[in-house]
Amino acid sequence: MKTFVTHTAEETEALAQRLAQKLCGGEVIAYFGGLGMGKTTFTRGLARGLGWDGEVSSPTFALVHEYRSRPPLYHFDMYRVTSFDDLYSTGFFDYLETGGILAIEWSENIESALPEGCVRVSFRRLGDEEREITVEGIEL
Amino acid sequence: MKILGIDTSSVSASTAVVEDGKVLAESFINVKLTHSETMMPMLEAMLKDARLSLAEIDAFAVTNGPGSFTGLRIGIAAVKGLAFAQDKPCFGVSTMEALAYNLAGVSGVVVPAMDARCQQVYTAAFCAGPDGLVRLEEDCAISLEELGGKLEQFVPRGPVFFVGDGGELCYNKFHNRGGVFLPPPHLRYARAACVCMAAQKLSPEPAASLVPRYLRLPQAERELLQKQKSKGEDR
Numbered sequence: 004m005k006t007f008v009t010h011t012a013e014e015t016e017a018l019a020q021r022l023a024q025k026l027c028g029g030e031v032i033a034y035f036g037g038l039g040m041g042k043t044t045f046t047r048g049l050a051r052g053l054g055w056d057g058e059v060s061s062p063t064f065a066l067v068h069e070y071r072s073r074p075p076l077y078h079f080d081m082y083r084v085t086s087f088d089d090l091y092s093t094g095f096f097d098y099l100e101t102g103g104i105l106a107i108e109w110s111e112n113i114e115s116a117l118p119e120g121c122v123r124v125s126f127r128r129l130g131d132e133e134r135e136i137t138v139e140g141i142e143l
Numbered sequence: 144m145k146i147l148g149i150d151t152s153s154v155s156a157s158t159a160v161v162e163d164g165k166v167l168a169e170s171f172i173n174v175k176l177t178h179s180e181t182m183m184p185m186l187e188a189m190l191k192d193a194r195l196s197l198a199e200i201d202a203f204a205v206t207n208g209p210g211s212f213t214g215l216r217i218g219i220a221a222v223k224g225l226a227f228a229q230d231k232p233c234f235g236v237s238t239m240e241a242l243a244y245n246l247a248g249v250s251g252v253v254v255p256a257m258d259a260r261c262q263q264v265y266t267a268a269f270c271a272g273p274d275g276l277v278r279l280e281e282d283c284a285i286s287l288e289e290l291g292g293k294l295e296q297f298v299p300r301g302p303v304f305f306v307g308d309g310g311e312l313c314y315n316k317f318h319n320r321g322g323v324f325l326p327p328p329h330l331r332y333a334r335a336a337c338v339c340m341a342a343q344k345l346s347p348e349p350a351a352s353l354v355p356r357y358l359r360l361p362q363a364e365r366e367l368l369q370k371q372k373s374k375g376e377d378r
Contacts, residue, residue: 087363094213096260100154102175116261 004139011132015041016048018136018143022122023052025141028074028102033110033117036126041134042108045124046078049106061108066093075103081112090116144201147225148338149186151178151218152210152238153257153308158186159335160195164343166336168193173332178217186221197229204342206333207235208356209265209282210257215355223350232347235356236338239267239282242306244337245330247275251302254294256309262287263360264309268297271304284358287316298322306331 009015022032032049034042047059053072062068062080070076077098084090090113098105099118110117120140127135145162155173159166170189172181190196205222208215219235226233242255249271257265264287268280280293294317297303303323305313314325325331 087360091212091357091360091363094211097211097213099260100175100211101177 004137005143006135006137007143008129009041009134009136012041012044015044015134015136016051019045019048020052021143022124022138022141023049025143026053026074026104028104030104030141031099031118031121032104032106033121033123034106034108034126035110035123040126040128041136042126045126045136046076046106046108049104050076050078053104067098075101077101077103077105079105079107081107081109084109084112087116145195145199146202146204146234146339146342147186147197147200148204148236148335148342149182149218149222150206150238150241150333150335150338151182151214151221152206152208152241152333153214154211155308155332156182156185157333157335157338158182158189159339160190160193160200161336161339161343164340166339168195169334169336171332171334178214182217182221197225200225200229200231202226202232202234202342202347203229203350204234204236204338205353206238206241206338207353208238209259209284209358210238212357215357219353219355223353226350226353233350233353234342234345234347235353236341236345237267237282237356238333239265239307240269240276240278240341241333241338242331243267243269243271243276244340245306245332245334246271246304246326247340248273249304251304251324252279252297252300253304253306254290254297254313255307256290256305256313257307258309258312259284259360261360261362263362264290264313265307265358266290266309268293270300282356282358284360286361287313289361291317294320294323308332 043061055070055072068078122140125137157171159169203222203226239255243253269276
């Protein structure tokens with residue numbers, strides 16, 4: 004477990020890019036922390052680090068966005084997922100089999116269904132721009 | 144009668160054409176590619192290689208569940224489209240029965256199992272013998288623990304063979320009790336030829352009535368989450 008403090012969105016992206024360099028496919032990145040914490044910014048950094056330069060936005064309404072990076076990145080928002088049936092019908096379990104990387108906003112909502120060995124990224128607000136970001140489950 | 148079969152119910156994808164019990168063509172891939180992108184080109188290539196055209200297909204068969212949420216929808220949507228366009232009937236085949244067909248000729252109990260995650264499986268049971276398969280258990284979604292209880296009834300009937308992508312999981316969990324066996328990988332996955340074989344015994348239905356048969360998992364009743372406490376505070 005390692006804790007970082009970022010002072011700008013750019014620094015949050017840069018931290019995520021560092022994490023991206025450690026990923027080889029099949030990993031699950033579970034985000035914890037509320038609204039406006041920089042989870043989408045962090046995911047943009049992951050996508051950039053994996054070679055995707057297209058749009059990255061919060062999949063609140065679509066449930067999942069697919070970015071054609073290498074390996075592909077699947078960006079979930081579990082905010083509205085409240086039951087096991089909901090989770091099954093997002094295709095979550097199918098995405099786990101694809102060899103792509105899953106980045107999951109609102110992992111709190113699916114805590115008991117997260118696979119063992121997932122990478123946990125927790126966000127805490129220190130100031131307007133300042134964030135404390137804790138990364139567990141992988142060496143950074 | 145020529146039946147074209149498709150299976151995309153789990154991690155592998157497969158297509159086949161069977162005519163009166165003879166497998167004319169079959170394709171199978173298991174490389175983690177997306178079924179929505181790979182299945183149609185695979186089907187097209189298979190038909191071309193076998194000099195078959197869609198127009199000569201008499202009926203379409205597909206695994207209609209249980210299985211992967213997205214996978215079942217891909218297979219069923221594909222078959223609906225093909226059958227509707229050709230105005231031909233369809234067969235919805237239980238994924239469990241298709242899996243069991245891999246071992247239809249052996250003597251023993253065939254237990255298909257698909258990994259439904261979180262220590263749960265989709266399963267069923269069939270008695271295999273010289274006359275083919277006789278169903279012992281309906282398709283169900285149960286915990287591995289519950290499957291362990293059911294095995295007590297199966298083992299006295301003869302050797303128990305696990306098939307399906309959860310076969311290895313079950314074998315590893317239960318092999319210590321004896322009487323259970325894991326067939327080699329090429330006999331464990333859903334094959335479209337098996338889908339066609341199983342379809343031969345079914346009554347056809349129109350494309351419009353074909354629907355996925357999802358089974359409710361035991362964990363569906365349980366709360367997923369920790370969310371209640373965190374949600375009040377944010378958003």
